[in-house]
Amino acid sequence: xxxxxxxxxxxxxxxxxxxxxxxxxxxxxxxxxxxxxxxxxxxxxxxxxxxxxxxxxxxxxxxxxxxxxxxxxxxxxxxxxxxxxxxxxxxxxxxxxxxxxxxxxxxxxxxxx
Amino acid sequence: xxxxxxxxxxxxxxxxxxxxxxxxxxxxxxxxxxxxxxxxxxxxxxxxxxxxxxxxxxxxxxxxxxxxxxxxxxxxxxxxxxxxxxxxxxxxxxxxxxxxxxxxxxxxxxxxxxxxxxx
Numbered sequence: 357x358x359x360x361x362x363x364x365x366x367x368x369x370x371x372x373x374x375x376x377x378x379x380x381x382x383x384x385x386x387x388x389x390x391x392x393x394x395x396x397x398x399x400x401x402x403x404x405x406x407x408x409x410x411x412x413x414x415x416x417x418x419x420x421x422x423x424x425x426x427x428x429x430x431x432x433x434x435x436x437x438x439x440x441x442x443x444x445x446x447x448x449x450x451x452x453x454x455x456x457x458x459x460x461x462x463x464x465x466x467x468x469x
Numbered sequence: 470x471x472x473x474x475x476x477x478x479x480x481x482x483x484x485x486x487x488x489x490x491x492x493x494x495x496x497x498x499x500x501x502x503x504x505x506x507x508x509x510x511x512x513x514x515x516x517x518x519x520x521x522x523x524x525x526x527x528x529x530x531x532x533x534x535x536x537x538x539x540x541x542x543x544x545x546x547x548x549x550x551x552x553x554x555x556x557x558x559x560x561x562x563x564x565x566x567x568x569x570x571x572x573x574x575x576x577x578x579x580x581x582x583x584x585x586x587x588x
Contacts, residue, residue: 398580460514
């Protein structure tokens, strides 16, 4: 596709359920990022994939959070046993080089009820 | 570790006036890149302007320009002739090709500044 695509756009889930958020980066982009943004707040770094290197997972807030990037393309962010504090917009971005500009998706708004 | 600080949580400007958003960063690297991103209410993050640290000349994109002070580690964004469509949250960001390990090339963002434009 022409841009970074995230699905779903919105997700409402019950507390305790698992959710999967998907990110389709721009074809050929080697770098992929996940960020979390709470209402009106800044970007909280979650995880960073760069080519075939081991990902930087230093931003994952707990072991309930995990992410994969299959075949160097699509990425899935999984949140297990969701909590109300997980409610936020989850943003994905990709970049063609380590220091090129990042292109963002429109995010997934997750609401845990 | 690299850090990016935006000390102005909110700013406001009158339409057609000029406003400057502040950003400072901390790094031990000599080669790096700085960015300003805009996030309107639609949530879509959009790159506004990009500066390469080895370039002395300040980047400019139409009404947007930066004041890059490398020694002071300061990177402010100036918006001239402000328009209603400029209202958004603005993020300053940093990346370096020299950071090692799993942080190689990672983008680090500031906390953002909400810009309001008054008609």
